[in-house]
Amino acid sequence: MARPRPLQCPFCDNYLRAPIDINVKGIEVTGGICTCGAVYVLDRTAHNVGDIFMDGLTFVCRGDIDKALTLGPEDYESEEYDYDQHANRIGRTSKTGKVGKIIFIRLVN
Numbered sequence: 001m002a003r004p005r006p007l008q009c010p011f012c013d014n015y016l017r018a019p020i021d022i023n024v025k026g027i028e029v030t031g032g033i034c035t036c037g038a039v040y041v042l043d044r045t046a047h048n049v050g051d052i053f054m055d056g057l058t059f060v061c062r063g064d065i066d067k068a069l070t071l072g073p074e075d076y077e078s079e080e081y082d083y084d085q086h087a088n089r090i091g092r093t094s095k096t097g098k099v100g101k102i103i104f105i106r107l108v109n
Contacts, residue, residue, distance in 0.1 A: 007088050019040065019041070022057070025064075029056070041056040043101045071107075076106060080102070
């Protein structure tokens, strides 16, 4: 199990603020954008990771769901972590044991 640490982008190591609610062309996500162009999306319950991943692909495509649906695994990089939203840390830090999942996605140029 990974040691808990502050929320950082896995692609550039930039420290990130806690996810916020965002509406992108009708897609509602809780997440954010790193300065390197990666996006991150949060699944608070860790029970809808597939849906959240698709939302993340649409988010990284700036709301273009058609483009997101055409992406293949070679078109993006992704990383998934346990996330404690109360501490804004990745890793198992919650005293209740309840953590969400946070997914980072970056398009490959």
